Amino acid sequence: MEEQAKVLAQNKSRKQLLSNRLVKNIRKHWVLYLMILPGIIYYIVFKYIPLLGSVIAFQDYQIFNGIAGSPWVGLDNFIHLLNYEDFHEVLRNTALIALYQLIFQFPAPIILALLFNEVRILILKKTVQSLFYLPHFLSWVVVGGIVFELLANQGIVNAIREMFGYAPILFMQEEAYFRTIVVISGIWKEVGWGTIIYLAAITAINPSLYEAAVIDGANRFKQTIYITLPLLLPTITVLFLLNIGNFLELGFDQIFNLLTPMTYSVGDIIETYVYRAGVLQGQYSLTTAIGLFQSVIGFALLWIFNRLARKSEQGLW
Amino acid sequence: MKLSIGEKVFQAFNYILLIVLASTMIAPLLHLLAVSFSSPIAADTKEVFLIPVDFTLATWKHILQNEVLWRAFGVTVFITVVGTFLSMLFTVLTAFPLSRKEFMLRKPIMLIMVLTMIFNAPMIPFFLTVREVGLMDSIWSLIIPGLISTFNMVIVRTFFMNIPKDLDDAARIDGCNEFRLLFQIYLQLSKPVLATIGLFYAVGYWNTFKTAVLFLRNPDLWPLQMRLRAFFTSEEEMAAVDLIMGDFDFNTTTLKAATIIFATIPIVIVYPYLQKYFVKGAVLGSLKE
Structure with a gap:
């Protein structure tokens, strides 16, 4: 005492x-x-x-009663979600697109940075890089507009198809192409910008490592595989972890500007759905539950992958 | 360095690949530029590639006389200028105390702010909060809810922390208070980093879209991106105009192409200047993550 x-x-x-x-x-x-x-x-x-x-x-949030006056309903909203057809579809779309982006979009800037690194003509390197960075500064409204114009019935892609004798395709209205278009347009817009951080990491590599490798008879390819890539690994890991933490957050702007009612079944993602059901139709509690679910998944994935990364001493914490 | 034959072949292949890919970054814009100067018939019969066919200025005359578009342009210029200024001001004001050792609450406040980079509020509570604050259908809803970017704030703070402290003592002897220290000494020394975050903010405001979708119901307040979206998605917005004018020197294809170019030109114009600073900024920010 x-x-x-x-x-x-x-x-x-x-x-x-x-x-x-x-x-x-x-x-x-x-x-x-x-x-x-x-x-x-x-x-x-x-x-x-x-x-x-x-x-x-x-809660069962009612706008006029506010948070203080609305009744508490426990996990009802979450249980409702799990039994809700629409949510299953939206979740599947989100997870699939996220997965495709991780497989195709994430490695793209690494490969591009390695290719940049092999360019010996300085002026060519600068020009090519400038062109690659440009799309990053365009909004998704503009990029979406470009994609729709190029892939339209009278667009240039169908013009090229016709030159080779193929019938035109209405790309933006067909479910089969939607996710591919999302991934390719995403790569087009961000791949150049994504190289900056890897190029900075490559510049930081000690040149004596390459000199030693040359003496040992390693060619450029072997130098890339055995020196550049391993030394990029910490950067790759950190970016991967930051990415996985936002796994289900695909970016509202991109999907919203590429989506049409014809492609909802394959392209409607959590954020576009939350916008329609929440902001436009006022189902505030249900859509907030979806948002929380999204954050929890992101955090869980970050935690799991961070543990894995820590085994090789490269975790975020 | 001497290259083997295999490496030379690779070099050639690499150059060709990069040049081809890089041209796909600019080719779509050049194509749409060509379409916007072509006749509607040529555009719809797929004759236009990179050079205008049946050259006409009709589309551009129409676009440049469109008051609704100019109004949206004005909104975007306003939020870009005012928003960038306010964002930079409050970013600097927040970053400075957090860079000072004598500021006792430096660590907890820094932690609280950086945590928001990981724990993001879901869309709906954010939407409801902004509505509660009374920003719904106000032009300020495009600026205030996103006023400070934590990413940019961290960049500035790091920069401030690397400024030698001898200057502080000199300033203190001169009887400078912290406001003058920040505005007359620190900011003078921080021009490169200020240019970088200023450009990040400005591009962000120029491309403002999501906040407008969420908070603006009144079309008079729509920024450029929102107006473009309306043009792209509702055929009536353009088709109706066609009928009224009774003019067939342009159609929705050429109009869409021209509006895309219209919205892109300002970015392309500032791009060379932009490029000088952004690479540095992207690297600076990433180091702290």
Whole structure:
């Protein structure tokens, strides 16, 4: 008892001391506190309040009663989701597109960076890189517009098909092509931008490693396989982990701008569905439950893959 | 370095591959540019590749006289200029205290802010919050809810932390307070990083789309991207115009091509300037992740 009281008293005095120090710190550097105040308000209002607002996933949220006045329903919304046909389809679409992106889109900038690295003519390298970075700065509305125009019935892709005697295809209206178009347009827009970080990592590699390899008789190909790639692995791992944490977040803008009602069955993803059912139709609680589900999956995947990565001492934490 | 025959073949192959791929980055835009200057008949009979066929300015005359489009252009210019300024101001104001050792709450506040990069609020609670704040159908809904990018803030903070501290002492002797220290000394020394994040913000605001989809019901407030989307998705927006004008020197194909080019030109114009800074920024930010 006595000891406990002592510890408590100690803790109390420590807290006292800390708050005294804080008051002093605020008095002395009040300008710094004033500076950061708008930032703190911003993070509270637009980051943390919405985060806490996710509790409506466990409510039957009614807009006029607010969070305080709406009834709690436990896991009802989540149970409802699991038995809900639409959700199954949306989840399957999201997971499949995410998987295709991981398989095809994730490695693309690594390969491209390695190819860039082999270019010896500096001016050619710069020009090619400039062209590759450009699409990153276009919005998905514009890129979506470009894709629709190029693949339209009178578009250039069908013009080329006709030159070879094939019948035109309405690519954007057919389910079979949707996911391929998503992956290819994603690569087109972001592959160049994605190389920047790998090129920076390649530049950081010690040149003496290559010199030693040359003495050992390694050609350029072997140098790439045995030096460049292994030394890129930490960068690749970190980017992979950051990617996997957002696994189910495909990006609203891209899909929204490529999707038509004809391709909903293969292309409607969580974010576009949440927008229609939540923002437009007002099913707030159900769609928040979907959002939470998405975050939990992302976090679980991040956790699992981080554990795997840590075994080779390359985890994020 | 001497190359073996195999390596030479690879080099040649690599150059050709990269040149071909790089031209696919620009070719779609050049094609649409050509379509926008072609006659509708040529465009729809698939005669146009990279050079206009039956050259006409009709499409562009129509586009450039479209008041709705210019209005959206004005909204986008406004949010790009005002938004970039406000975002940079508050990013700098947030990053500076977090870079100071004497700021006692530096670590907990930094942690709280960086955590939002991992724990993102779902769309609906975010939407409801912005509505509660009263930003629905306000042009400010395109700026305030995304005011500070944590990514950019971390870039600036890192840059501030690497500025030598001798300057602080000199400033203190001169009786500088922290506001003047930030605005008269630190910002002067941070021009490259400010240019980088300024460009990131500006491109972000220029391409504003999702926030407009979420928060703007009133078409008068729509930014350019939103207006483009309306043009692309509803044939009436363009077809109706065709009928009223009774003019057949353009159609939806050429109009769509021209609006895409219209929205892309500003980006292409600032692109060479943009390029000077963004590579550095992309690397700076990634190091801290």
